[in-house]
Amino acid sequence: LHPMLIHFPVAALTGLLPVDLAHLWTLDDFWWRAGLWLSGVGALGGWIASIFGLIDLVTVREIRHKITAWCHAILAVMMLSLASLNWLLRYQNDAQSMQLWALYLSAITAVLISLAAYLGGRLVYEHAVGVDLDKV
Numbered sequence: 001l002h003p004m005l006i007h008f009p010v011a012a013l014t015g016l017l018p019v020d021l022a023h024l025w026t027l028d029d030f031w032w033r034a035g036l037w038l039s040g041v042g043a044l045g046g047w048i049a050s051i052f053g054l055i056d057l058v059t060v061r062e063i064r065h066k067i068t069a070w071c072h073a074i075l076a077v078m079m080l081s082l083a084s085l086n087w088l089l090r091y092q093n094d095a096q097s098m099q100l101w102a103l104y105l106s107a108i109t110a111v112l113i114s115l116a117a118y119l120g121g122r123l124v125y126e127h128a129v130g131v132d133l134d135k136v
Contacts, residue, residue: 013038
């Protein structure tokens with residue numbers, strides 16, 4: 001289920017960086033509200049998807065024995081922690097006081113998403129994690 005659920009949070013959190021840049025450029029509150037929603041959907045959806053990823057990690061022996069899987073999991077937890085902080089700061093503060101912090105957190109989150117997605121792709125395409133090789 002993890003590979004099926006992860007696409008929406010990744011899209012939301014990746015879209016957060018251009019939304020923050022649009023807010024910085026225009027100072028339109030629409031972009032701040034859009035960022036609040038994207039960060040919330042991304043953080044909550046990411047934690048839900050990560051539960052299924054964690055279940056796979058600890059219950060499937062072939063996955064558990066791969067260093068790439070553990071690196072992917074650690075990066076994902078770091079990224080989701082920053083995404084959750086980003087959402088919390090947006091929820092509790094106005095745009096003027098948190099604009100640069102939100103942009104900074106969004107940029108770091110985007111970098112961590114890229115790294116975690118790369119490792120997740122390696123798990124599927126190089127290590128055939130979650131792939132039934134008998135049906136291929």
